[in-house]
Amino acid sequence: MDPIARFVELLERAKQTPSIADPTGMTLSTVGADGRPSGRVVLLKGVDAQGLVFYTNTRSRKGRDIAARPDVSLTFWWPHLESQVRFEGKATLVSEAEADAYFATRPRLSQLGAWASDQSAPLRSREELEARFAELERRYQAKTVPRPPHWSGYRVVPLSVEFWWNRPGRLHERELYTRASAQGGWTRTLLNP
Numbered sequence: 001m002d003p004i005a006r007f008v009e010l011l012e013r014a015k016q017t018p019s020i021a022d023p024t025g026m027t028l029s030t031v032g033a034d035g036r037p038s039g040r041v042v043l044l045k046g047v048d049a050q051g052l053v054f055y056t057n058t059r060s061r062k063g064r065d066i067a068a069r070p071d072v073s074l075t076f077w078w079p080h081l082e083s084q085v086r087f088e089g090k091a092t093l094v095s096e097a098e099a100d101a102y103f104a105t106r107p108r109l110s111q112l113g114a115w116a117s118d119q120s121a122p123l124r125s126r127e128e129l130e131a132r133f134a135e136l137e138r139r140y141q142a143k144t145v146p147r148p149p150h151w152s153g154y155r156v157v158p159l160s161v162e163f164w165w166n167r168p169g170r171l172h173e174r175e176l177y178t179r180a181s182a183q184g185g186w187t188r189t190l191l192n193p
Contacts, residue, residue, distance in 0.1 A: 003161035003177040003186060004049055007085055010163075011047070011076075019080045028054065029073040030065035038065060044074075045102060050182075051157040052087060053094060055102060057119035059150045064120075066091045066154060074156055082166035087158040089182075094153035103147035111145035112136045157182045162191075 014023035024044040031037050038061060046053035052074060056062055066072065074087040093099075103111065116133040123129055136145075159182070165173040174191035 002049075003163070004047065004158070006163070007161065008047060010078075010081070010083065010085065011044075014076075014078045014081060017078070017080050020078055023076075023078065025076075026052075026054075027073075027075040027077075028062060029075070030062055031069050031071070032061070032065045033068035038062070044076075045153070051089065051155045053098075053153050053155050055099070055151070055153040057114065057117065057148075057150055058093070058152050059121075060119035062120075063150075072156055084164040086162045086164070087156060088160045089156050089158035091154040091156050094155050096152075099152040100147050102153060103151065108145060111147075112140065114151045115145070115148050167193075 011023060014020050017023070022043070025041050026044055027039050028042045029037060029039040040062065042054045042056065042062075044052055045055055058067075070090045070092065072089065072091045076085045078084070103114075106114075112133060115136050116129060159179055161177045163173075163175045167173055170193060172193035174193060176189045176191050177186045178189070179186050
């Protein structure tokens with residue numbers, strides 16, 4: 001079975017599980033130009049045969065890390081399903097049209113926030129951020145908020161996908177799917193827990 005299709009089925013199960021607050025939450029792990037790893041939770045906004053998509057400020061730490069080293073990992077952990085899925089692959093920017101289309105669907109306050117926040121940069125005070133936000137509210141009053149040039153999406157094209165299921169006695173099930181390139185076919189391997 002195609003691991004992306006298999007993941008979509010599991011994601012749908014997670015979405016149907018009331019005890020899972022946000023099934024689209026995933027840990028994005030990157031490595032910066034300095035070689036230091038960093039992880040943070042982002043939200044999955046799209047998945048298809050080409051990969052998994054999330055959106056962010058490209059000048060943020062994650063954006064700078066991806067620019068330096070596009071190899072990333074995405075991890076989904078759903079404790080109520082006793083399962084985890086981990087993707088490894090390369091992150092590339094989505095098209096301008098795709099970023100524009102998604103930005104237009106965001107709540108207006110989130111659109112303004114994308115302009116107001118210099119994500120990951122030092123902030124002198126909360127009041128400074130709120131003043132920038134208020135100025136943007138005035139500037140775009142009764143106008144469409146355009147997408148900032150430094151705000152876009154990344155598509156992670158997976159080269160490996162690992163499924164993990166909790167089992168008694170720590171005899172967990174692990175299945176690893178790998179391929180040599182984004183166009184290549186998948187090879188399935190069982191792993192020891």
